Every structure is written in C-alpha cells, then in structure tokens.
Amino acid sequence: MASHASNLWVLLGLGIAGILLAAKKLKKTIREDFGAFIDKLLLLPPPQPAPPKAPHPITGLSFAISDVFDVTGYVTGFGHPDWVRTHEAASSTCPVVSTLVEGGATCVGKTVVDELAFSISGENKHYESPTNPAAHDRIPGGACSGAAVAVATNAVDFALGIDTVGGVRVPAGYCGVLGFKSSHGAISNTGIIPVSSSLDSVGWFARDPNTLRRVGHVLLQLPFATQRNPRQIIVADDYFQLLKIPVDRITQVVIKSAEKLFGKQSLKHQSLENYFESKVPSLKEFTRTKAIANTKVPTSRLLANVMQLLQRHEFLQNHGDWINTVKPAIDPVISSQVCDNAELTNEEIENLNTIRNQTRVAINSLLKDDGVLVIPTMPTLPPKLGSKEIISEDYQNRASSLLSIASISGCCQVTVPLGHHEKCPVSVSFIARHGGDRFLLDTVQTMYASLQENSSVIADPKSSKKTISLEESAEIAKEKGNQAFKEKQWQKAIGLYSEAIKLSENNATYYSNRAAAYLEIGSFLLAEEDCTKAITLDKKNVKAYLRRGTAREMLGEYKEAMDDFRHALVLEPNNKRASLSAERLRKVFQYTLRESSPKMESKYYRFNGVLAFTKIGFPKLTFFLNNGYRNSRSSSNQCEVRIRIKRGVNLAVRDINSSDPYVVVKMGKQKLKTRVINKDVNPEWNEDLTLSVTDPTLTVLLTVYDHDMFSKDDKMGDAEFEIKPYIEALKMHLDGLPSGTIVTTVQPCRRNCLAEESKVTWVDGKLVQDLVLRLRHVECGEVEAQLQWIDLPGSKGL
Numbered sequence: 001m002a003s004h005a006s007n008l009w010v011l012l013g014l015g016i017a018g019i020l021l022a023a024k025k026l027k028k029t030i031r032e033d034f035g036a037f038i039d040k041l042l043l044l045p046p047p048q049p050a051p052p053k054a055p056h057p058i059t060g061l062s063f064a065i066s067d068v069f070d071v072t073g074y075v076t077g078f079g080h081p082d083w084v085r086t087h088e089a090a091s092s093t094c095p096v097v098s099t100l101v102e103g104g105a106t107c108v109g110k111t112v113v114d115e116l117a118f119s120i121s122g123e124n125k126h127y128e129s130p131t132n133p134a135a136h137d138r139i140p141g142g143a144c145s146g147a148a149v150a151v152a153t154n155a156v157d158f159a160l161g162i163d164t165v166g167g168v169r170v171p172a173g174y175c176g177v178l179g180f181k182s183s184h185g186a187i188s189n190t191g192i193i194p195v196s197s198s199l200d201s202v203g204w205f206a207r208d209p210n211t212l213r214r215v216g217h218v219l220l221q222l223p224f225a226t227q228r229n230p231r232q233i234i235v236a237d238d239y240f241q242l243l244k245i246p247v248d249r250i251t252q253v254v255i256k257s258a259e260k261l262f263g264k265q266s267l268k269h270q271s272l273e274n275y276f277e278s279k280v281p282s283l284k285e286f287t288r289t290k291a292i293a294n295t296k297v298p299t300s301r302l303l304a305n306v307m308q309l310l311q312r313h314e315f316l317q318n319h320g321d322w323i324n325t326v327k328p329a330i331d332p333v334i335s336s337q338v339c340d341n342a343e344l345t346n347e348e349i350e351n352l353n354t355i356r357n358q359t360r361v362a363i364n365s366l367l368k369d370d371g372v373l374v375i376p377t378m379p380t381l382p383p384k385l386g387s388k389e390i391i392s393e394d395y396q397n398r399a400s401s402l403l404s405i406a407s408i409s410g411c412c413q414v415t416v417p418l419g420h421h422e423k424c425p426v427s428v429s430f431i432a433r434h435g436g437d438r439f440l441l442d443t444v445q446t447m448y449a450s451l452q453e454n455s456s457v458i459a460d461p462k463s464s465k466k467t468i469s470l471e472e473s474a475e476i477a478k479e480k481g482n483q484a485f486k487e488k489q490w491q492k493a494i495g496l497y498s499e500a501i502k503l504s505e506n507n508a509t510y511y512s513n514r515a516a517a518y519l520e521i522g523s524f525l526l527a528e529e530d531c532t533k534a535i536t537l538d539k540k541n542v543k544a545y546l547r548r549g550t551a552r553e554m555l556g557e558y559k560e561a562m563d564d565f566r567h568a569l570v571l572e573p574n575n576k577r578a579s580l581s582a583e584r585l586r587k588v589f590q591y592t593l594r595e596s597s598p599k600m601e602s603k604y605y606r607f608n609g610v611l612a613f614t615k616i617g618f619p620k621l622t623f624f625l626n627n628g629y630r631n632s633r634s635s636s637n638q639c640e641v642r643i644r645i646k647r648g649v650n651l652a653v654r655d656i657n658s659s660d661p662y663v664v665v666k667m668g669k670q671k672l673k674t675r676v677i678n679k680d681v682n683p684e685w686n687e688d689l690t691l692s693v694t695d696p697t698l699t700v701l702l703t704v705y706d707h708d709m710f711s712k713d714d715k716m717g718d719a720e721f722e723i724k725p726y727i728e729a730l731k732m733h734l735d736g737l738p739s740g741t742i743v744t745t746v747q748p749c750r751r752n753c754l755a756e757e758s759k760v761t762w763v764d765g766k767l768v769q770d771l772v773l774r775l776r777h778v779e780c781g782e783v784e785a786q787l788q789w790i791d792l793p794g795s796k797g798l
Contacts, residue, residue, distance in 0.1 A: 056104025094191030111146025168203030176425035184410030265495020435650035717775025
C-alpha cells in the first residue's frame with residue numbers, strides 16, 4: 001500500500017514538472033517582440049521646420065522595415081543566412097525608407113521575412129518564425145510576417161513590406177491588421193531586393209486607417225485633395241465561393257456598411273469568372289499552350305497559374321545565378337516551385353505579359369475611378385503551424401486565385417480586419433483600379449468604423465439566424481425607393497427599385513415603381529419597357545397600364561397610349577386619371593385627323609409651329625413640346641462654351657515617380673491652359689476654360705503636358721472631341737425638363753476619344769455634357785471634362 005502511494009506521488013511530481021517545462025517552453029517560444037525583428041536600428045527624422053512652416057506629416061510615428069529594404073551599413077538579409085554571408089552591407093538607404101524618415105517617422109528595426117521572400121506562410125526554417133499574436137498556434141502569413149507581427153503587437157505604428165503574390169495582404173489578414181498593397185509602379189522599388197519585377201509592389205501595415213492613409217500620402221507623394229467616396233461597391237460573388245468559412249460572416253458586414261454609408265444603389269454583384277473570360281481573351285491562348293484547351297478550368301485558376309509562372313520565371317532571372325553558384329540550402333517546397341520548373345519560351349513570356357495587361361484594362365474598365373471590388377483576402381482561417389494544409393494543393397489553388405487579381409493587374413488592394421471567427425482573425429479585401437491608391441485609402445478611412453461596428457456579426461454564431469430572406473430584403477429596398485421617390489430623389493429611387501428587382505425579379509410592383517421614377521426623369525423608353533414587364537407579370541396592374549400609357553403618349557405613340565388608358569378603365573371603370581387621359585388623347589387624335597391634308601405623305605408634320613417627326617401619320621409630340629419652346633433670339637452671334645477640366649486619371653509618369661501635369665485646350669486659333677499640379681498622376685483641376693464659338697463644327701484638341709523646370713515640357717497624350725452633338729442638343733431649345741433628364745448620348749467609337757458613353761443632360765435649367773476622354777499617343781491616362789454653353793448678352797445664339 002505504501003509502495004503504491006509513493007508511486008502515485010512520483011507520477012504526480014512528473015506531471016507537474018512536465019507542465020512547468022511546457023509552460024517554460026511556451027514562454028520561450030513567445031518572445032518579447034514575438035520574434036518579429038531580425039535587426040534593431042535607429043534612423044531618426046530631421047529637425048522640425050521652423051514656424052510658420054507645417055511640421056513633418058508623419059511626425060512621432062515609429063516604423064519597421066522588412067529585411068528586403070536596404071539601409072546604409074546593414075546587409076539586407078532576404079530571409080536567408082547564405083544571402084547575408086555572400087553579400088556586403090548596403091552603401092545607400094532605400095529611397096522609400098528615406099522618404100518616410102524625412103517625413104518625420106523613426107525607423108527602429110528590420111523584420112523577418114520568409115525564405116527569399118518567396119512564400120506566403122510566414123515560416124522560415126533558418127530563423128525562428130514570428131509568432132502570430134492573434135493566434136499563437138497559427139501561421140502569421142508571409143512573406144513579410146515580421147512586419148505584420150511588429151504592428152499587431154504595438155511594437156511600431158506601421159511597417160513596410162513588399163507584396164509580390166500576397167506578401168503584405170496575407171500576413172495582414174492572418175494577424176488582424178490593415179495591409180495596403182500599392183499599385184504596381186506607383187512607388188519606386190529602388191533599393192529593394194526584387195522577387196518578381198512585374199509583380200513586386202511596396203506595401204505597408206497599420207493598426208488604424210488614419211495612420212495607413214497618412215503613410216500612403218507620404219509614400220505616394222499625394223497633395224491634399226477632397227476625400228472621395230465610392231459610387232459602386234462590387235461584390236465578386238463567385239470569388240466568395242472559394243471561402244471555407246461561412247460567406248455571410250464577411251459579406252453581411254460589407255453590405256450593411258455600404259448600405260448605411262452610400263445607399264443600397266451603390267451595391268452591385270458581379271461574376272468575375274464570366275467577366276474575365278470575355279475581357280481577357282489571351283487566356284484562351286494560355287490554355288492552348290498548356291494543353292488544357294479541352295478542360296474547363298476556371299479563369300480564377302488560370303490567372304493564378306499566370307501569376308505563379310511570372311513569379312518563378314522572374315525570380316530565377318533575378319537570382320538564378322546566385323542559386324547556381326552558392327547552392328544555398330532552400331526549403332524543399334520553395335525549391336520545387338522555383339528550380340524544378342521548365343524554362344519559358346519567349347512566346348510564352350509574351351503571352352503572360354499580354355494577359356497581365358489585358359487583366360489590368362479589364363479591372364480598370366470594371367471599376368473606373370469610383371468603384372471598389374470586394375473579395376475575400378484568404379480562403380481559410382490561418383492554418384496551424386506545421387500543418388500539411390499550408391502545402392496542400394487545395395489551399396494553394398484557392399489562395400492563389402484570390403491573390404492573383406491584384407498581383408496580375410497591378411491594381412491596389414487593401415486588407416481590412418473584420419473581427420474573429422473561431423478565435424482567429426478574419427478579413428476582407430478591397431481592390432481599386434490601377435492608380436486609384438488615394439481613392440482606396442479614402443474608402444478605407446470612410447468605411448472602417450462602420451465595418452468594425454458590424455463585424456460583431458462574424459463573431460456571433462447566431463448571426464446566420466438573423467439573416468433575412470431575399471423577399472424581405474427586396475421589400476426593404478422598395479420601401480427605401482418609395483421614400484426616395486417622395487423626396488424627389490429620382491435616381492436614388494431607380495437604384496433602390498433596381499436592387500429590389502435584383503433580389504426578387506418576378507414582382508410586378510417593383511418594375512411599375514421604377515417606371516414611375518423613369519417618367520420623372522424623362523426616360524420614356526425605359527419606363528415603357530418596365531411597364532410592359534410589370535403587365536406580363538400581373539395582367540391587372542392598373543398603375544402599370546397608366547404609366548405605360550403616359551410613356552407612350554410622350555413618345556408620340558397615341559393609339560397605343562389610348563389602348564393602355566382604356567384597358568385601365570376596364571379594370572377600374574371609375575379611375576379618373578385613366579378617363580381624363582383617354583379623353584384627351586381622343587381629342588388630339590380627332591384634331592390631327594381633321595388637320596391632316598391629302599398631301600400628308602411627308603414624314604413630317606407641323607404642330608403648334610414646331611416641325612415634328614410622324615410615325616403613323618400623326619405628329620409625334622416629344623416631351624419638350626409639352627413643356628414649352630423658345631424661339632425668340634436676338635441678332636448677334638457671340639457665344640461661348642465653357643469647358644471644365646475636372647480631373648486626370650492614371651496619367652503617365654514622366655518624372656522619377658510621378659508627373660507635374662497641366663492641360664492645354666485648343667480650338668481653331670484659341671489656346672488656353674490649366675494650372676500645373678505638382679507630383680500627381682491623378683490630379684484634380686476643377687478649372688473652367690472658356691472658348692468663343694464662331695464655328696461649331698471645329699473640333700477641340702486637349703493635350704496633357706508634364707511641366708519641367710529646366711527642359712522642354714513632356715507630352716503626356718492628347719484627345720480630340722467634337723462639340724457638334726452638344727450643339728445639336730442645344731438647338732432643341734429645351735425648357736422645363738426635370739433636372740437629371742438625359743437628352744442624348746454619344747457612344748465611344750474609333751472616330752472619337754471617348755473612354756465611355758458621354759451624356760448630354762439637363763441639370764438645373766442648363767444643358768451640360770460630361771466627357772471621359774482616353775488620351776492617345778501615350779501608355780495610359782484619361783481626362784474628365786464637362787461642357788456648358790454660355791449665351792452672351794445680346795447674342796443670337798443658335
């Protein structure tokens with residue numbers, strides 16, 4: 001009995017000792033800095049300028065840099081001891097780091113990166129991998145794992161990284177911090193060890209959107225500008241199917257925030273699979289060369305393959321000689337990806353680059369300058385340390401598919417944390433067009449608080465029970481549309497009714513209500529189309545017959561309009577509106593028959609002094625005839641057109657990292673120019689230039705230049721446009737239209753420089769034409785402008 005008791009005490013003692021050893025080991029694993037830093041250093045900012053000059057923009061902030069950025073006197077390690085052993089200390093500091101220090105921030109150290117900054121796991125066998133502070137038993141994500149950990153643990157205010165195939169986005173998502181990947185080429189890569197030159201982009205981490213934005217403004221050298229909100233939040237539904245956590249836990253947060261901040265009309269759902277298939281035709285050639293033409297491979301997977309091939313090919317171009325000479329010990333997984341792949345032919349490389357360019361054009365076309373694409377950052381929660389999930393084909397395929405959009409297109413992307421799921425961080429990503437970095441930073445600043453407020457949905461396992469049905473959502477959208485209609489916000493009402501239709505497409509009321517809004521802005525064809533759809537769904541919808549009758553009357557289709565009003569009377573014999581409308585049309589019908597002569601074979605007919613087109617032998621009364629006609633003009637012929645040069649978008653870089661653009665406008669012998677905006681490839685001029693018009697057939701030439709102090713100004717492209725369509729609209733002499741009525745449109749074609757449809761619109765009693773011009777003879781760039789007519793006192797006008 002005594003022996004048994006002594007054995008029990010021995011076992012108990014061993015158990016306690018084991019617990020103490022495990023605790024000691026865990027304490028040793030989670031070091032003071034969580035293993036984030038590989039070198040401590042101190043780069044101090046210059047003294048503050050004397051008043052009244054403003055202090056440095058990021059004064060008081062501390063930061064760390066991933067071990068791929070050069071600092072004078074330090075060997076840049078690149079995540080491998082053999083690289084350190086075979087390279088000398090840097091002779092100069094990376095310009096990006098210098099810019100931040102000169103901006104007032106203090107650099108305190110270098111952080112760990114994955115081996116040769118190649119993978120996205122955050123594990124490095126040569127150094128102790130940083131510990132994920134948000135989930136200690138999970139990977140931190142890479143390649144810039146140490147930088148993300150340093151920010152997440154409050155060791156620094158922000159940190160720099162390099163993003164090739166997710167090097168900033170992945171660790172930001174897995175460690176629960178903000179991570180921004182800049183547009184490819186927007187920030188210089190000088191003094192940074194390259195991984196893949198066509199994919200590498202400078203990125204940075206921060207805990208709050210204000211710091212993220214301040215740092216971005218310094219790095220991107222952005223001048224002060226008014227903050228802009230997105231007009232479209234595009235949710236990539238098919239990419240959310242790659243998630244292995246409940247989709248609603250992320251999408252609900254984004255949708256609720258977008259609705260609250262920008263209205264439901266801002267939301268749009270998009271299938272990127274179909275979009276890329278039509279907009280990136282070179283992917284078909286890629287499938288042919290890879291002998292998978294007869295196999296249906298998702299475009300997301302094809303783009304991922306393109307990204308991986310470019311990364312491996314360019315990595316070997318940059319470092320193949322070093323690998324062959326030094327023969328470093330490389331992780332087998334990385335070695336199999338880099339060294340065991342066949343070389344690409346010149347034709348294959350050219351096709352990969354073509355796909356890259358077409359993808360950028362496709363994303364820019366989808367988002368324009370005011371859209372945001374919403375996708376998951378990563379498909380799963382952070383995998384457990386040492387697990388096989390990290391190297392599994394399924395994980396790699398899903399992750400690469402999500403990361404490839406911004407990497408291949410070169411567009412900017414931001415990772416935004418959205419709380420936790422199963423005690424692990426989850427996040428969402430926003431993508432803006434290439435060059436839309438400022439806009440994306442503004443969007444995060446605007447949405448962040450609302451996203452965090454709604455992120456409790458993710459942590460609450462009961463949230464899925466709170467999800468309302470599509471029909472209930474549609475009714476909510478309809479009620480919001482009704483309220484907007486009452487407030488005479490016609491466009492907003494149309495957007496909300498459209499959202500209701502998208503959620504429940506077989507409800508006749510939604511189409512009929514949208515038709516009422518279309519009538520208010522003078523879009524009679526669209527109103528007629530919606531009413532016809534409503535009647536198809538509900539043969540007894542009296543309002544749809546009344547509204548279609550009104551639309552057809554405005555379109556001059558009197559017989560069809562009369563039939564609609566009479567049908568409404570059949571359904572509701574006491575409907576006063578239907579009765580009055582039918583009687584009015586009957587009188588018009590009789591009048592036109594009485595006034596018509598036997599010679600009325602002509603296609604034109606004069607009604608109240610106005611020549612109007614006739615479709616069936618009766619005058620086609622247009623909307624402006626019913627609202628008055630101005631035919632009194634004076635005798636002079638002095639008129640002017642005011643051209644508002646609004647902004648430039650993604651203009652070409654003509655200096656080291658940016659340009660100093662201004663615009664010159666010429667028409668005939670007249671020549672005017674805007675002011676110069678320094679260091680901005682997305683400038684906002686909002687400047688009015690006024691030209692005298694003596695010959696409306698003359699074209700207007702718009703040229704963008706880069707201002708240089710000591711040499712001839714560089715040309716940054718030009719565009720031509722005609723004012724003739726605008727003049728033709730003016731000749732209608734419209735009056736009394738509802739503000740927002742679209743009078744006519746001009747479609748983009750080879751004969752003009754329009755980047756998108758141009759609309760001539762009646763706004764507050766005036767006709768204006770909005771233009772988005774694609775610049776010619778240059779690699780990229782658009783200019784937004786607006787035309788407005790000015791009648792001088794005593795002028796004859798048109």
